[in-house]
Amino acid sequence: MLGLASSASAFRHACSGCARRIRVPVSASAPVSQRFRAVGARTSSPFSTVSLAYDLHEPAKPAADKETSPIIVMHGLFGSKKNNRTISKVLARDLGRHVYAVDLRNHGESPHDHRHDYTAMAADVADFIRQHGLKEATLIGHSMGAKTAMTLALHEPDLVANLIAVDNAPVDARLGSDFARYIVGMKKIDEADVTRQAEADKILEPYEKSLAIRQFLLGNLHRPAAVDGADGAQKTQKFRVPLSILAKALDHLGDFPFKDPGEVRFSKPALFVRGTKSKYVPDEVIPLIGQFFPMFELVDVDAGHWLISENPEAFRQAVIRFLEPRE
Template sequence: MATVSLAYDLHEPPTPVADKQTAPIIVMHGLFGSKKNNRTISKVLARDLGRHVYAVDLRNHGDSPHNDRHDYPAMAADVADFIRQHGLKDSTLIGHSMGAKTALALALHEPDLVADLVAVDNAPVDVRLGSDFARYIQAMKKIDAADVTRQAEADKILEPYEKSLAVRQFLLGNLHRSADGDGKTQKFRVPLPILAKALDHLGDFPFKDPGEVRFLKPALFVRGTKSKYVPDEVIPLIGQFFPKFELVDIEAGHWVISENPEAFRQAVIRFLEPKE
């Protein structure tokens, strides 16, 4: 499988824990996100745990290369490659949404590369993606066609499609001044046609049978209490794929890390701190 070389930001701890030099945390964003969404939490975890934190851009997002294939086996292979290229051992994976399914797929496929993981508001199940994502792409294509020069113009086009200002700002974080234009026009850096095609199977999970494959190391599943992504009925399946799992509910919607960063920080630190 052709992999792409992932762009990343490395957040180094002020006082590294000696035996954790090569045992990093790798943080993965969700659909339409990028490494810059995880800058704050990455810095905080580096500080509090004394570990190096790599915030990566998954393929077709942020500064990472574009590729026609956009599914979980491909994204997991990219991250596996990243771990090998950087000579990392005992990595902790933290992923939100699409990043969570990428982490889960990688842990099941190549458990030797992963020490433990934190899956934020997603689970190892097939679900239909909400229609809001298709709506966002429709709006983003409109913005691209409008040759906007200011974010406020883009926001006006997006508003009828998404009422929440926070979600609109998150999506518009993908705009940049395109080098091939007049230097003023803003375009989306994510490849909208590729992601539009991928939407139908981004709700899928590549592993179907926990009788065939399991991850026997610690896994933390974090749910937003106001989110529908991890309903109670999927908890038994989580336990079959990830028998050493813990579940934490955090007062938040789907965007758990940005909506309730302190509760998320505490849950992750409790999970990752060395057990006596």
């Protein structure tokens, strides 16, 4: 990958289990990227943003001047703001900062839109920052949310103070076939008109053996409001996420909108946290991370891809060390 594999072994030992800043030589300052409307992931045509649903977690003891320098937390594919509720509360408490956990487009309670790519998702978050009058925002994103955070930081660095990318990297990579398999199973659940989650779980089991992952996916089920003027909600459960839209987007969700780190970079602090049992951030991409994000640090956490839930204390410590003021 871009001739970077030869540098991999030097980083493996240096970054294992510690927060250490790695500097990669880069060329002269790159020009600031154009606005979202001018550059699309696959088209130059303007597109509409959506207004994101969110939960605000306020600290009991706000740190001085932190009301307008919040943390914005973004989930991964098939996730929602409720997945980040616990870590958001903890970070609000420990850092004294307001934490906004958002639902990205086509997820949770946010609107659906036929376009689902990182340029569009990043533009939604940029609008969210402006609409709420936020300054010096910290972005935390897991997986799909991590690439959204990276895209926004590279597109509009003035909106972002720093970012934390969790188990993803600024590279094109093939998305695992398990996601397409999940959608097949989830569509079967929608077609079955289930009324209990146990029924849905039984349908999904042939598509995913892990109970924890099935429970995560089934967290998207809800009972839609009744139609035709009837009171209450329907008995059948359906998925909130638009499965057809996400199915069409899967082929491109492994992509990253930027290809050349010589054209644009984010020259503010960035933390990359990866799971030691995950394959999403292999050693050979680390130099490329440094070219896009020259002020980056890397922390390895003993966990798989879902490291925030698998090892929350190690993740919390890494975030606190990164975000606490330094002398």
